[in-house]
Amino acid sequence: MNAPAPSVASRRAPGPADRLGLRNLVRFARDQLGLLRSVADEYGDVARIELLGQSYFLVSHPDDIEAVLVKHARVMLRDSHSVVLERALGKGLLTSNGELWKHQRKLMAQAFVPRRIQSYGAAMARVTDAGLRPWRDRAVINLHQEMSRLTMEVVADVLFGSGLAPADVEQVRESMETVNEFFANSPEAITMLPAWVPTPRNRRVTAAVARLDELIYRIIAQRRAGESRDDLLGTLLAAQDDDGERMNDRQLRDEAMTLFLAGHETTALTLAHTLYLLSTHPEVERRLHAELAAVVGDRLPTADDVRALPYAERVIKESMRLYPPAWTTGREAAEDVEVGGYRIPKGAQILTSQWVVHHDPRWFPNPEGFDPDRWEGERGKAIPRFAFFPFGGGPRVCIGNHFATLEATLMLATIVGRWRLDLLPGQRLTLKPSVTLRQAGDGLLVRLSAR
Ligand code: HEM
Numbered sequence: 001m002n003a004p005a006p007s008v009a010s011r012r013a014p015g016p017a018d019r020l021g022l023r024n025l026v027r028f029a030r031d032q033l034g035l036l037r038s039v040a041d042e043y044g045d046v047a048r049i050e051l052l053g054q055s056y057f058l059v060s061h062p063d064d065i066e067a068v069l070v071k072h073a074r075v076m077l078r079d080s081h082s083v084v085l086e087r088a089l090g091k092g093l094l095t096s097n098g099e100l101w102k103h104q105r106k107l108m109a110q111a112f113v114p115r116r117i118q119s120y121g122a123a124m125a126r127v128t129d130a131g132l133r134p135w136r137d138r139a140v141i142n143l144h145q146e147m148s149r150l151t152m153e154v155v156a157d158v159l160f161g162s163g164l165a166p167a168d169v170e171q172v173r174e175s176m177e178t179v180n181e182f183f184a185n186s187p188e189a190i191t192m193l194p195a196w197v198p199t200p201r202n203r204r205v206t207a208a209v210a211r212l213d214e215l216i217y218r219i220i221a222q223r224r225a226g227e228s229r230d231d232l233l234g235t236l237l238a239a240q241d242d243d244g245e246r247m248n249d250r251q252l253r254d255e256a257m258t259l260f261l262a263g264h265e266t267t268a269l270t271l272a273h274t275l276y277l278l279s280t281h282p283e284v285e286r287r288l289h290a291e292l293a294a295v296v297g298d299r300l301p302t303a304d305d306v307r308a309l310p311y312a313e314r315v316i317k318e319s320m321r322l323y324p325p326a327w328t329t330g331r332e333a334a335e336d337v338e339v340g341g342y343r344i345p346k347g348a349q350i351l352t353s354q355w356v357v358h359h360d361p362r363w364f365p366n367p368e369g370f371d372p373d374r375w376e377g378e379r380g381k382a383i384p385r386f387a388f389f390p391f392g393g394g395p396r397v398c399i400g401n402h403f404a405t406l407e408a409t410l411m412l413a414t415i416v417g418r419w420r421l422d423l424l425p426g427q428r429l430t431l432k433p434s435v436t437l438r439q440a441g442d443g444l445l446v447r448l449s450a451r
């Protein structure tokens with residue numbers, strides 16, 4: 001008698017044969033971006049990768065990504081590696097699950113309604129303008145470092161208003177950098193080594209988190225003791241749930257830290273990558289500058305200008321397509337699920353990779369080309385919804401997505417309106433994937449020319 005045909009949902013996804021996952025680990029350690037792309041190319045839209053005895057399912061078709069992030073959202077948890085982030089972020093929005101996440105998301109959403117986001121626009125442009133004052137004609141700057149400094153100043157101002165002195169901002173930046181470097185593939189982070197093991201890196205990160213704690217708790221205490229303010233922290237302090245309950249100090253601290261970490265590096269990278277692309281595509285830069293000159297002229301850009309800057313929007317979108325700051329979005333299946341005709345068992349890790357999908361020629365002809373006009377009109381409309389998902393999707397979509405888009409547009413408009421940036425000869429972009437997709441080495445050097 002013939003064995004019954006396996007039901008679709010019991011099909012095992014194909015992938016590189018490697019039972020223990022050691023060979024995959026070596027490939028992954030050498031070239032994470034290359035491994036993901038070659039696995040998707042070779043094994044298709046749902047592929048299984050074994051890494052140290054853990055199954056990862058790489059899901060690469062827009063419809064299947066939608067299934068993971070939207071349709072099956074109810075049975076998805078944050079991926080297992082987010083535990084490492086808890087060392088700095090505690091149980092903030094990015095790292096929590098279940099009822100806690102739901103409760104916090106509702107409270108945090110009050111700080112990200114459109115009217116509030118628009119109100120942050122003035123600070124975004126004003127702080128960027130002030131941050132550009134040290135720039136000098138013909139000077140050479142480090143693109144990533146400067147964008148990191150500027151976005152830190154913007155996030156600090158929007159989050160805490162004038163509650164942070166410049167020396168505090170610098171201290172936050174240094175401590176955040178230590179935390180970021182820890183997350184960026186340190187052996188301690190990869191092996192999830194407990195915090196109490198006294199390696200030098202473990203000690204450094206514990207000290208950096210303690211410095212950040214001291215500062216954030218100090219600001220929260222000042223606010224609780226004094227007048228209310230109209231910045232993001234003020235909104236979070238006032239936010240109430242359905243029972244009229246507000247966040248306690250610990251919860252506020254975790255959320256403030258999460259916003260600092262999630263909101264600063266990603267936008268800095270978006271700007272650094274966009275300015276790099278403009279410096280290597282002078283015709284795009286000219287068109288962008290012409291749009292800015294016509295709409296904004298010599299004044300500071302405002303949130304209301306953004307609607308009149310469609311080319312700037314396309315430039316930023318195309319930059320985030322080519323170099324997505326968040327290059328993978330992970331989930332853990334809390335139950336068995338079926339995706340793309342394959343069974344994904346409970347406990348498996350699911351990877352959707354912006355890096356892989358944003359470069360897929362099925363959705364993006366000439367995928368390596370920088371072509372902002374691919375987003376225009378009918379061409380733009382033909383791109384499937386989840387072929388481009390720089391902010392993730394579904395209920396856990398980036399809560400800061402509109403904030404980030406406004407911030408990136410206003411900062412880009414302020415910079416490009418006044419300065420031209422030319423890459424120094426011999427500089428080439430090499431990517432280094434860590435939690436975010438960074439520029440490798442010390443960062444790219446550009447020469448400034450005042451307009
Ligand atoms: C270009 C800039 C940014 C990019 C590319 C980005 C990307 C992302 C992505 C991919 C996620 C995960 C979504 C998912 O799992 O489905 C996320 C989550 C999150 N982002 Fe962003 N983000 C950016 C800016 C910001 C900003 C400016 C803020 C805050 C001011 C922010 C706060 C958050 C928070 C709190 C979460 C967790 C949301 C949750 O799990 O409910 N992000 N972001």
